[in-house]
Structures are given as structure tokens and as C-alpha cells.
Amino acid sequence: MKALIHAVGKDSEPTIIVNDQSEEQAVRISLEDYQSMEETAYLLSPQANRAHIEKAFKQARSGALITLPAKDL
Numbered sequence: 917m918k919a920l921i922h923a924v925g926k927d928s929e930p931t932i933i934v935n936d937q938s939e940e941q942a943v944r945i946s947l948e949d950y951q952s953m954e955e956t957a958y959l960l961s962p963q964a965n966r967a968h969i970e971k972a973f974k975q976a977r978s979g980a981l982i983t984l985p986a987k988d989l
Contacts, residue, residue: 920944 931944
């Protein structure tokens with residue numbers, strides 16, 4: 917098991933695991949890749965976007981806007 921975990925972390929390539937006894941399949945990925953995918957899914961989710969947009973509207977209405985140079989965006 918230790919070698920398997922090391923291999924996943926080392927190559928960062930997902931591996932498809934096929935069960936010859938059934939049609940079940942799985943994917944082996946590193947924890948870092950999994951966490952990155954989870955964060956991306958959250959940031960792209962409607963709920964996260966809605967909260968961000970609502971916050972931006974409130975800031976705009978209250979005049980709490982700041983101007984940033986393009987290099988800081």
C-alpha cells in the first residue's frame with residue numbers, strides 16, 4: 917500500500933482501476949489533486965458564485981469599491 921500511495925503522489929497521473937469481476941470502476945488520484953478538484957468545484961458552484969455576486973453588489977451599493985491596477989488583479 918505504501919508503494920501505491922508513493923506512486924500516486926509522485927506521478928500525479930490519475931489511474932483508472934477496473935474490477936474484472938463487475939462493471940465497477942474507480943479512479944486513483946493524489947490527495948492534492950482531489951483537494952484541488954473539490955476547491956474548483958466549490959468556486960464554480962452556483963451557491964458560491966451567488967454569495968460572491970451578492971457581496972459585490974452590496975459593496976457597490978454602499979460605495980465600498982476600490983480601484984486596483986491591472987497588475988494586481
